[in-house]
Each structure stands twice: as structure tokens, then as C-alpha cells.
Amino acid sequence: MLPESIKQLLAEKQAKDSYRSRIVCRPHDSYVEVDGKHYVNFSGNDYLGLAVDxxxxxxxxxxxxxxxxxxxxxxxxxxxxxxxxxxxxxxxxxxxxxxxxxxxxxxxxxxxxxxxxxxxxxxxxxxxxxxxxxxxxxxxxxxxxxxxxxxxxxxxxxxxxxxxxxxxxxxxxxxxxxxxxxxxxxxxxxxxxxxxxxxxxxxxxxxxxxxxxxxxxxxxxxxxxxxxxxxxxxxxxxxxxxxxxxxxxxxxxxxxxxxxxxxxxxxxxxxxxxxxxxxxxxxxEQWRRDKLRDNITYFKNILAELSFEMTGSDSAIQPIVVGDNKSTLLLASEMRKQGFWVTAIRPPTVPAHAGRIRITLTSLHSHQQIKAMLFALKESCERLKICQN
Ligand SMILES: Cc1ncc(COP(=O)(O)O)c(C=O)c1O
Known part of the structure; x- marks a missing residue:
């Protein structure tokens, strides 16, 4: 028998939009396959593309x-x-x-x-x-x-x-x-x-x-x-x-x-x-680091062009802070509908009210993929009226 308390603890997670569940993902190149569909993958940590080489x-x-x-x-x-x-x-x-x-x-x-x-x-x-x-x-x-x-x-x-x-x-x-x-x-x-x-x-x-x-x-x-x-x-x-x-x-x-x-x-x-x-x-293979660096610079340039709030990050991890859990989940889901796999990160992984879309860049991404993802993000934020600076 399991402790009675777990039922309530799970219900509390649901109520706070902080319930977590697993999704079967299969990465290929810059894509991830989920339920037979391919999405551009902006959520993994395979920064140099070695896991799918x-x-x-x-x-x-x-x-x-x-x-x-x-x-x-x-x-x-x-x-x-x-x-x-x-x-x-x-x-x-x-x-x-x-x-x-x-x-x-x-x-x-x-x-x-x-x-x-x-x-x-x-x-x-x-x-x-x-x-x-x-x-x-x-x-x-x-x-x-x-x-x-x-x-x-x-x-x-x-x-x-x-x-x-x-x-x-x-x-x-x-x-x-x-x-x-x-x-x-x-x-x-x-x-x-x-x-x-x-x-x-x-x-x-x-x-x-x-x-x-x-x-x-x-x-x-x-x-x-x-x-x-x-x-x-x-x-x-x-x-x-x-x-x-x-x-x-x-x-x-x-x-x-x-x-x-x-x-x-x-x-x-x-x-x-x-x-x-x-x-x-x-x-x-220095070219992998050079490609990643070039993608980070490109990402940050487009981010500035689209007037997103800039963070202090110049690494492969680029957070877009949203705030509450509901909006963070909604934005991630909207991005998936448009073919981009991004993850909603919520407390306790990040501080309270600092839910975010954690975008990760790799040496596998093309400029075109990065640009398309950021334009989709901008359009979704405006339409849903979230994460507007
Ligand atoms: C900073 C940091 N340290 C440690 C870990 C844990 O490493 P591993 O995934 O090998 O358990 C992670 C991974 O999520 C991490 O981001």
C-alpha cells in the first residue's frame, strides 16, 4: 500500500499547473519525433550534435x-x-x-x-x-x-x-x-x-x-x-x-x-x-563549437530585432521567461502546434513566478530554423498576450 498522501500531492500538482508527465521522444538531427510527427528540437542538451552523429x-x-x-x-x-x-x-x-x-x-x-x-x-x-x-x-x-x-x-x-x-x-x-x-x-x-x-x-x-x-x-x-x-x-x-x-x-x-x-x-x-x-x-572538431557560437550570435540578433527582453546568456541555453505556469504551458503547446519542440520549465525547477521556455541551441540548427522559431514565438506571444515586454 502507498501512503494516502500521494493522491493529494498529485492533485495539488494538477491544480497548480505543475504536474509533470513523460513524452516519448526520438531525436534525429535537429528534429525530434513525437507520435510520428517531426518538430525542430529546441529543447535538448546535445549542444554539439554528437548524440545523433x-x-x-x-x-x-x-x-x-x-x-x-x-x-x-x-x-x-x-x-x-x-x-x-x-x-x-x-x-x-x-x-x-x-x-x-x-x-x-x-x-x-x-x-x-x-x-x-x-x-x-x-x-x-x-x-x-x-x-x-x-x-x-x-x-x-x-x-x-x-x-x-x-x-x-x-x-x-x-x-x-x-x-x-x-x-x-x-x-x-x-x-x-x-x-x-x-x-x-x-x-x-x-x-x-x-x-x-x-x-x-x-x-x-x-x-x-x-x-x-x-x-x-x-x-x-x-x-x-x-x-x-x-x-x-x-x-x-x-x-x-x-x-x-x-x-x-x-x-x-x-x-x-x-x-x-x-x-x-x-x-x-x-x-x-x-x-x-x-x-x-x-x-x-572545433567546427562544432564555431557553428554553435554562430547560432547563438544569430539567435541573439533576431531576439533583439524582435524586441524580446535580452538575458545575460551567451551560452547554448537561452531562456524566455514567461511567469505563471499556465501561460508557460500554453506557449510551449502553441509552439509545438507550429512545429517547434520547446519545453515549459516551471517551479520548483526555477523560482516561483519565473516559469520559462528554455530554448537550447545546438550546432545542428540552421539560421532558417532559428529565425522561424523566433518569429513563431513572437507571433504566439502577441496573439496570446503573454511574455510581452
Ligand atoms: C548543472 C547540472 N548538474 C548536474 C546535472 C545532472 O547530470 P545528469 O543528467 O548526468 O544526472 C545536470 C543535468 O540536468 C545539470 O544541469
Whole structure:
């Protein structure tokens, strides 16, 4: 028997227009197929088009490896393909050591929960951090406090209020707003206050840097300035799973203490090898980043032409903030009717009254698709009298 309360909790979600349901989607190129219909896909995180790359798809059939890892990593599930992937990542990003996790959510939450175990210590998180970081912080034994989004003065105030060890936790690119953390200022605050820094660069890795090294390449910071660096393979790398990088000591600690690592079957060796191949490909294929950058610039130009409110984002994530849930859902549905797949993002994923259409751009989009989508968005907003600035 399930708790009686779930019926009411689901009914409350319905009443607030915040009920979620799944839709079977099949991405191809810049399109997504839903119920036999094709829509231009502006909602995925495959920023470089690697998840749907036909040459990479052929490699999946050619990789002669076990489909399953057969165990958790400390039993017998640590395969040579996992080790090779960790080595590739260290070579790519310049960190001393690396550890793979089955997902970014598990990596972030396990690291914070199992590293921050001292009640005298404090986690200081950006208010808009991803749910995996916020949950990890809540579940940790340490104090968990937040600072206003990207507000360095507020971060410093928070750090000043803490005597013992503190870990600043922020993101390279924020997942719902697409803006950057001011990494140089975060590092300066870390130095000034003898703190540690954890950076989740899920949306920066692959996208920024000469070889897709991520958000650090936009700053003066070096890998050695970041104590804990996490990212997922589920965005620009185009596969799934995640990793954490840092010192050898950090990785040894996590191997011994991170329960989400120790007690979980390692992901498939085929996935590890395909992820390694995808990383090697994205390091070499600068044209994917150039195409994405060109699409972002084009998108922003048309956005300005159509007098949409500009956000601070110059990444692949471009939110159009609508406000209430009903209007956000209505706008997404209207866009789908016109052949564009966009997602309505509602609280609690974003703050209250900040529902939005989260548009994501990729290297697969054409200018024509971007322009048509923005004109449809403008026309829908005007007709429905929503999100008008
Ligand atoms: C910033 C950030 N961190 C972590 C995650 C979780 O990664 P994964 O999808 O691999 O669990 C996401 C993905 O949604 C994210 O946006």
C-alpha cells in the first residue's frame, strides 16, 4: 500500500499547473519525433550534435566490449575502458585524477553528502545551483547555506560569517538561465577566505575552449584552482554518465567514502568507450563549437530585432521567461502546434513566478530554423498576450 498522501500531492500538482508527465521522444538531427510527427528540437542538451552523429552511431556497433560491467567498481566493475576514459579526461582537462559516476546527479549529491560530514563545516552554494547540488548540501552533515545568484559581495559576506572550513559550490553555466559564474571572482573569494571550491561545469564542458575544456577556459583560473570539478556526459559529450576531477587525494577519498560510487554498478564498458571516442572527437572538431557560437550570435540578433527582453546568456541555453505556469504551458503547446519542440520549465525547477521556455541551441540548427522559431514565438506571444515586454 502507498501512503494516502500521494493522491493529494498529485492533485495539488494538477491544480497548480505543475504536474509533470513523460513524452516519448526520438531525436534525429535537429528534429525530434513525437507520435510520428517531426518538430525542430529546441529543447535538448546535445549542444554539439554528437548524440545523433551517424559516424559515432556506427562505432557503437563496432566496439567489441562487454555490454555490462558486471559489478560495482570496487568489486569487479572497473573495466579498462573506464580507466582509459578517466585518463582521457585528465589529459583533456589537466586535472590530476578522475572518477566516473553513473550520473551527474549521483556525482554531485554523493560528493557533497559524503565529503562534507563535519557539523562545524559549511557548504556555501549559489542559490540557482542544480537540484543535485542543493540536495547533496541538504543531506550533508555540514551546514548548508546559499548566496544570491552570482553575487560575489553576498558570497563574501557568507564566507566571513563562517570560521571553520567552507566549500563554495557553483556552476560554470547555470542550467536554467544559461549565464556564467564569475569564476575569477569566485577564486579570489576562495583565496581570501581560505575556502574550497566545487564547480559543476555540466553545460560548459565541450562548449567552451579550444578543445572544449569548458568554462575555466573563459577565465584566468587553472584546474589546480578548483578543488572539485564535476561534469556530465549527458550534454555536449552526447552520451550519459558523469565524472569528478581533482587531486589524487580527493579521488582516493571518494573511492573510499562516496556511497553513490561504491554501491552502484559501473556503467557499461561500451558506453565508457563511446564516451571516450566522443570526447576525442569533440576536442578535434572545433567546427562544432564555431557553428554553435554562430547560432547563438544569430539567435541573439533576431531576439533583439524582435524586441524580446535580452538575458545575460551567451551560452547554448537561452531562456524566455514567461511567469505563471499556465501561460508557460500554453506557449510551449502553441509552439509545438507550429512545429517547434520547446519545453515549459516551471517551479520548483526555477523560482516561483519565473516559469520559462528554455530554448537550447545546438550546432545542428540552421539560421532558417532559428529565425522561424523566433518569429513563431513572437507571433504566439502577441496573439496570446503573454511574455510581452
Ligand atoms: C548543472 C547540472 N548538474 C548536474 C546535472 C545532472 O547530470 P545528469 O543528467 O548526468 O544526472 C545536470 C543535468 O540536468 C545539470 O544541469
Amino acid at each position: 551517424t559516424k559515432l552511431q556506427q562505432r557503437w556497433g563496432e566496439v567489441q566490449l562487454n555490454s555490462g560491467s558486471t559489478g560495482s567498481p570496487l568489486i569487479n566493475g572497473y573495466h579498462p575502458s573506464h580507466q582509459a576514459l578517466e585518463e582521457t579526461i585528465c589529459d583533456w582537462l589537466g586535472f590530476e585524477s578522475c572518477l566516473l559516476f553513473t550520473s551527474g546527479f549521483t556525482a554531485n549529491s554523493s560528493i557533497l553528502k559524503n565529503l562534507m560530514t563535519n557539523k562545524q563545516h559549511t557548504i556555501v552554494q549559489d542559490k540557482l545551483n542544480h537540484a543535485s547540488l542543493l540536495d547533496g548540501g541538504k543531506e550533508a552533515n555540514a551546514k548548508n547555506i546559499r548566496f544570491q545568484h552570482n553575487n560575489i559581495a553576498h558570497l563574501k559576506k557568507r564566507l566571513e560569517s563562517v570560521d571553520n572550513y567552507k566549500l563554495i559550490v557553483t556552476e560554470g553555466i547555470f542550467s536554467m538561465d544559461g549565464d556564467h559564474a564569475p569564476i575569477d571572482e569566485v577564486i579570489a573569494a576562495k583565496r581570501q577566505h581560505d575556502a574550497g571550491v566545487m564547480l559543476d561545469d555540466a553545460h560548459g564542458v565541450g562548449v567552451f575552449g579550444k578543445q572544449g575544456e569548458g568554462s575555466l577556459s573563459l577565465s584566468n583560473a587553472k584546474a589546480a584552482d578548483i578543488d572539485i570539478f564535476t561534469a556530465t556526459f549527458g550534454k555536449a559529450v552526447g552520451t550519459s554518465g558523469a565524472f569528478v576531477c581533482g587531486s589524487q587525494q580527493l579521488i582516493e577519498y571518494l573511492v573510499n567514502h562516496a556511497r553513490g560510487y561504491i554501491y552502484s554498478t559501473s556503467f557499461s564498458p561500451v558506453l565508457a568507450e563511446m564516451t571516450r571516442i566522443a570526447i576525442e572527437k569533440l576536442r578535434l
